[in-house]
Amino acid sequence: MSTSFNSSPNPNDEKRSSLDAVGHNVVKVDMDDKVTGAAKYGSDIQPDGVLHAALLRSRHVHAVIKSVDTSVAESMEGVKAVVTRDQLLGQFDDRVRYYGDVIAAVAATTPELAIKAADSIIPILESLPSVHDPKQAIRSGSPKVHDVNNPDFGQHGRHEFTVDNVEYVQNIDDYHYVHIGDVEQGFLEADFVFEHEYISPRVNPCNLDTHCTIAEWDGDTVVFTETLGAPSRSRDEIADLLGMPHDKVRVVMPPVISSSFGARSVPQLSFEPVAATLSREVGGSPIKLWFDREEEFTATDHRHQTSYNIKMGITSKGMITAAKIDLVADTGAYPNGVGHIVLSNGLSRPLEIYKIPHYEFEGVSAFTNNLIAGEFRGIGSTQLGYALESHMDEMARRADIDPIKFRLMNFVEEGYARPNTGRPIESCGLIECVERGLSTFKKIQNGPSNDPEKLRGWGMAAGTHTTGLGAVDLDSSEVKFILFPNGSLVVEVEVLDHGQGTDTVMTQIASEETGIDISNIHVQHYADTDSADAYLGSVASRSTYITGLAVQDAGRNLISTIRDLLSPLYDPGKIEDITITNNTVSFGNQSVQLSDLFDESIISIGFAESELNPPAYGAHFAEVEIDALTGHVTILCYVAAQDVGFAINPKMVEGQLEGAISQGIEFALRSEVKLDRGIPLNPNLADYSVISAWEMPQKLICEIVESNEESGPYGAKGIGTPAMPPIAPAIINAIRDATGIRFNKAPVESEHIAMALLKEGTNQ
Amino acid sequence: MNSSSSYHLPCDLTSALNLLSEHSDSAKIVAGGQSIMLLLRQGFLSSDIFIDISDISELSEISIQGGAIHVGAATTYTSLENSLEIQPYSVLLDSLHVIADPQIRNLGTIGGALGHADPSLDIVPPLLCLDANVVVQSLNATRAIPLSDFHQEYMTADLSKDELIHSITFNQPTGIHGGAYEKVANVEGGWPTVGVAAQVKLGENIDSFLDVKIALAAVGDTAIRSYSVEKSLIGSEISMDSIRESSKLVCNDIDPLDDLSGSAGYKTHLAGVLCQRALVKAINRAGGSL
Amino acid sequence: MNITFELNGKIISAEVSPHQPLRDILRSQFDLTGVKVGCHSGRCGVCSVLLDGKVIKSCLLMAPKANGRSITTIEGLSINGELHPVQQSFKDNFALQCGYCTPGFIMATVDYLSSSPSNPPVRDEIKTAIKGNVCRCTGYEKIISAVSNAITSSESL
Numbered sequence A: 001m002s003t004s005f006n007s008s009p010n011p012n013d014e015k016r017s018s019l020d021a022v023g024h025n026v027v028k029v030d031m032d033d034k035v036t037g038a039a040k041y042g043s044d045i046q047p048d049g050v051l052h053a054a055l056l057r058s059r060h061v062h063a064v065i066k067s068v069d070t071s072v073a074e075s076m077e078g079v080k081a082v083v084t085r086d087q088l089l090g091q092f093d094d095r096v097r098y099y100g101d102v103i104a105a106v107a108a109t110t111p112e113l114a115i116k117a118a119d120s121i122i123p124i125l126e127s128l129p130s131v132h133d134p135k136q137a138i139r140s141g142s143p144k145v146h147d148v149n150n151p152d153f154g155q156h157g158r159h160e161f162t163v164d165n166v167e168y169v170q171n172i173d174d175y176h177y178v179h180i181g182d183v184e185q186g187f188l189e190a191d192f193v194f195e196h197e198y199i200s201p202r203v204n205p206c207n208l209d210t211h212c213t214i215a216e217w218d219g220d221t222v223v224f225t226e227t228l229g230a231p232s233r234s235r236d237e238i239a240d241l242l243g244m245p246h247d248k249v250r251v252v253m254p255p256v257i258s259s260s261f262g263a264r265s266v267p268q269l270s271f272e273p274v275a276a277t278l279s280r281e282v283g284g285s286p287i288k289l290w291f292d293r294e295e296e297f298t299a300t301d302h303r304h305q306t307s308y309n310i311k312m313g314i315t316s317k318g319m320i321t322a323a324k325i326d327l328v329a330d331t332g333a334y335p336n337g338v339g340h341i342v343l344s345n346g347l348s349r350p351l352e353i354y355k356i357p358h359y360e361f362e363g364v365s366a367f368t369n370n371l372i373a374g375e376f377r378g379i380g381s382t383q384l385g386y387a388l389e390s391h392m393d394e395m396a397r398r399a400d401i402d403p404i405k406f407r408l409m410n411f412v413e414e415g416y417a418r419p420n421t422g423r424p425i426e427s428c429g430l431i432e433c434v435e436r437g438l439s440t441f442k443k444i445q446n447g448p449s450n451d452p453e454k455l456r457g458w459g460m461a462a463g464t465h466t467t468g469l470g471a472v473d474l475d476s477s478e479v480k481f482i483l484f485p486n487g488s489l490v491v492e493v494e495v496l497d498h499g500q501g502t503d504t505v506m507t508q509i510a511s512e513e514t515g516i517d518i519s520n521i522h523v524q525h526y527a528d529t530d531s532a533d534a535y536l537g538s539v540a541s542r543s544t545y546i547t548g549l550a551v552q553d554a555g556r557n558l559i560s561t562i563r564d565l566l567s568p569l570y571d572p573g574k575i576e577d578i579t580i581t582n583n584t585v586s587f588g589n590q591s592v593q594l595s596d597l598f599d600e601s602i603i604s605i606g607f608a609e610s611e612l613n614p615p616a617y618g619a620h621f622a623e624v625e626i627d628a629l630t631g632h633v634t635i636l637c638y639v640a641a642q643d644v645g646f647a648i649n650p651k652m653v654e655g656q657l658e659g660a661i662s663q664g665i666e667f668a669l670r671s672e673v674k675l676d677r678g679i680p681l682n683p684n685l686a687d688y689s690v691i692s693a694w695e696m697p698q699k700l701i702c703e704i705v706e707s708n709e710e711s712g713p714y715g716a717k718g719i720g721t722p723a724m725p726p727i728a729p730a731i732i733n734a735i736r737d738a739t740g741i742r743f744n745k746a747p748v749e750s751e752h753i754a755m756a757l758l759k760e761g762t763n764q
Numbered sequence B: 001m002n003s004s005s006s007y008h009l010p011c012d013l014t015s016a017l018n019l020l021s022e023h024s025d026s027a028k029i030v031a032g033g034q035s036i037m038l039l040l041r042q043g044f045l046s047s048d049i050f051i052d053i054s055d056i057s058e059l060s061e062i063s064i065q066g067g068a069i070h071v072g073a074a075t076t077y078t079s080l081e082n083s084l085e086i087q088p089y090s091v092l093l094d095s096l097h098v099i100a101d102p103q104i105r106n107l108g109t110i111g112g113a114l115g116h117a118d119p120s121l122d123i124v125p126p127l128l129c130l131d132a133n134v135v136v137q138s139l140n141a142t143r144a145i146p147l148s149d150f151h152q153e154y155m156t157a158d159l160s161k162d163e164l165i166h167s168i169t170f171n172q173p174t175g176i177h178g179g180a181y182e183k184v185a186n187v188e189g190g191w192p193t194v195g196v197a198a199q200v201k202l203g204e205n206i207d208s209f210l211d212v213k214i215a216l217a218a219v220g221d222t223a224i225r226s227y228s229v230e231k232s233l234i235g236s237e238i239s240m241d242s243i244r245e246s247s248k249l250v251c252n253d254i255d256p257l258d259d260l261s262g263s264a265g266y267k268t269h270l271a272g273v274l275c276q277r278a279l280v281k282a283i284n285r286a287g288g289s290l
Numbered sequence C: 001m002n003i004t005f006e007l008n009g010k011i012i013s014a015e016v017s018p019h020q021p022l023r024d025i026l027r028s029q030f031d032l033t034g035v036k037v038g039c040h041s042g043r044c045g046v047c048s049v050l051l052d053g054k055v056i057k058s059c060l061l062m063a064p065k066a067n068g069r070s071i072t073t074i075e076g077l078s079i080n081g082e083l084h085p086v087q088q089s090f091k092d093n094f095a096l097q098c099g100y101c102t103p104g105f106i107m108a109t110v111d112y113l114s115s116s117p118s119n120p121p122v123r124d125e126i127k128t129a130i131k132g133n134v135c136r137c138t139g140y141e142k143i144i145s146a147v148s149n150a151i152t153s154s155e156s157l
């Protein structure tokens, strides 16, 4: 309604008009089944004879299991299997480590019966001392969650590390440290030094369809049917967790892929292993394990709760001289490889957005007896973005420098070599994001209010997240095209369409390269881990970037294959420019039926790799109105200016931004899984607030900035995760502007604002 | 299916009352079922016999008799909100607009709310301000109870096992009057952190209070009238100062708890703020000015 | 108990218990999996269906309540394979991503459209009409556009 695309002239207009399918608002290809209710998600599948699983979960946060009496459950008619923790496949010992840890599980003919049977199990537990503050957990004297640092639960990204901090001695999931230049020297050079702490909330992605898997055994191979964002990597992780060879585990995608936001990027401890064990107990028949909302809140991963301590020095003009960042992240009770990403992103993001001559970072992710943390949109970057951009804003205000000018002065630019890796920044639309965003924002901003009970203010934040996995490994992708004589093209890709629109993007690129009409192109996922090897899936905003390149390559290869088929018959000069329309190939004013060129089908393979992981940037602006008496925050207007390299489908880019904004608002103002010594107080949608249309900004404009990333398809880079980091700090900085108060613990709830204003006497 | 459980959908009141008296030990009345379904799922309800009153047309009628309005217990929030009879009662309308969402309002009923007796229900404070009576019926008797006596303990209504709520009645306000309901919730349509209803009657010159009623949700075991605020305003001249000062007295009458919706301190603060705002709105609606 | 009701235009009967929400009956006995499961507390709206034309959450509808009434699910909206105008509007306006919440939003919109919404559309009124439905992907903007366009185009019919 109020969104507009390209309200300012776009230098890419010409490029766009030369393209037929790419760069335009092609209607998403997955809509029909989704609007008619025909779409079958994992939880809609009900194989014949399927048995239903239910778990008995710990209500202790740390305890030893002394005994488990399953006799009542076993005697119930319709109960087909009962297993206790010690019988589960995988690395389960006799200790439960968080509220929700698995004690026992049952399989029964109906879900209701399974729940009843699980509830009838009587465990005898002996409580152990527990630890809930990650800062305490890593220091000597507090209870140990695992007997060793860095335990192996088959998680990806696990690596050896040494801890350089003598105070950090135990409960260490991961540790990252870097020192560039000499920070102490940098602080000496500064005219103004400011240090502050920022605490981020534990948030659940709250996918509407909760986790559901169907596990069954085919001989000695276990097969899971469920959405896993990175199916092959997850297959390996599950196999390692179960202690099985990788090729004895298969992961099959359901007909329609569920949303993820990271929640479905890694397997869950009390999920796949439990379903696999139960299925084995019943001779391999299918077991459906479907979490209810409370289990989703207690037993699936949350965004890491983090504390960032940032100390920064600047000159009187506002140039950054040094920054020292300390991060403590709460991994919860078990590792899954994600703590590593939180720390490494926390370490590198500041250097990808600001020039910081002297830099020291220390990050530790700690085991506690809290709920497990894992992936959620913008892993680590979202928390860092909130802390760093809050700090930049506060620093500027205290030093009496314009917060926007302060940022502009210190931004990285194209070609700037990141000091941690030496790699130059590939493309950088930061300044354009700020300029276009600000100019649009100024046009729609309301300005101060006359009502003393309504405090208005505005704020901005910049942010970045990289595209693709080039930083970790060489990122690569392979796709396959199959063209049939009737002109229909099947495009097989490894990335999954969780709804973000990759199927549509790939269709657009395939159409652009071959001329084939959108309606004749059908994207398929390698639906089974058996059919493609070592691929990474829809993570890290890599799909459009890297798989898009592979699709482009396959398209070009297809055309050259057809050219090869034509070349015995035609002049090379004539068939230089060929395109496929319906079931014919045309060139110049001639055309040939595809069926005259080949019988069954032709195949072309496309491949792409990248060592780069170009950062994608955004600058977001928010204006808030605060009810000075109740503390209620209304977001009056919001402008998200985001550099996406090139928008392959502008409407879908807007959709990604708008969706991210809703999740950023939750982070800033509303959502938090509240724990009382590890026990969740609000594990349901009545007490945990997710926002509705009402809490969205009253006016929202997306400004799509196109910096043309040379290494990406048509200049594109990622959007899904890079959109996240600026949102919460833009809102919280606006609150600072309106109230004069820096809130350093998110979410900033109405109560916090009202009570803080009351204390200051502003709202008397 | 539980073999002994049964579900009845009587079409007339007498059958419903008969069923109720027959099964008075184990029967549960169902109206919209919006609260019951949650209780069932949480295992808080053990009843096996359900008597659903939504097919009894007499119970969903809204009528004006004499100076009083009668709202059948099975009237849904949606039909109440859309009924012409209710449009003059702004205090009630305000609360109807902010209860949950269209889906819940299409099923939830006014009788269900009164039967449920949750202190956080939005509709109760406005009804308290309107001095509503609850008409309760059994096979043998009908009685009318002032709403303020109907809810005396946490989540408990003054109902015998063979009784059902027939209707809610209240008199049309006379004289120069206005009402308003103000609510703060974590998210739009969420349960109130605090809700405050105000109904005022002004003197001829619209510069003084002839009568004031204030009632609050979510700050005690039941919805609560704030007699302290009322007393300090009745008979006084209308001024922003007096409203501000009187609203502070609301803390004498409430007893909020720390919970997920907010701390007791915040709720006490909100009660005062919302009391003041509801009063101002009510006065404006009555044609008064500040 | 046995109940009889109209389901997507057909009279059918089903064996139900008072403890069961209608949602579970629709999914398990009639394979209407367009009626989704997201919570069990009436908060997310993915199970929304029409009861006598009014939108309700089927996780909170005691199954026997359907007796003698008419129920419409998302599967009952399109006629002869042609999309209902609201379905078409969601499609045209990019109003969905993962699609899990979509049936619920469409049912809420169908009810809203039948209750004489303001035209030209009013943004706040639309927000109120869909506030019982949660979407995790879109940030609601394009859903609001879809509802708004459904109102304007229904007028021009």
Ligand SMILES: Cc1cc2nc3c(=O)[nH]c(=O)nc-3n(C[C@H](O)[C@H](O)[C@H](O)COP(=O)(O)OP(=O)(O)OC[C@H]3O[C@@H](n4cnc5c(N)ncnc54)[C@H](O)[C@@H]3O)c2cc1C
Residues within 6 Å of the ligand: B028, B029, B030, B031, B032, B033, B034, B035, B036, B037, B038, B053, B073, B074, B098, B099, B100, B104, B107, B108, B109, B110, B111, B112, B113, B114, B115, B116, B120, B121, B122, B123, B159, B163, B164, B165, B166, B189, B190, B191, B192, C041, C042, C043, C060
């Ligand atoms: C998701 C959700 C959100 C909600 N949000 C809000 C909110 O923001 N504000 C708010 O005020 N409320 C809210 N509610 C509560 C809602 O107002 C109540 O659920 C509703 O009013 C109950 O009406 P019902 O007809 O569904 O009652 P039922 O569930 O049918 O019955 C409730 C109780 O009343 C008894 N009862 C019902 N009718 C009678 C009768 N005629 N005589 C005697 N006893 C009777 C029943 O036996 C039962 O004990 C919410 C509910 C849900 C599910």
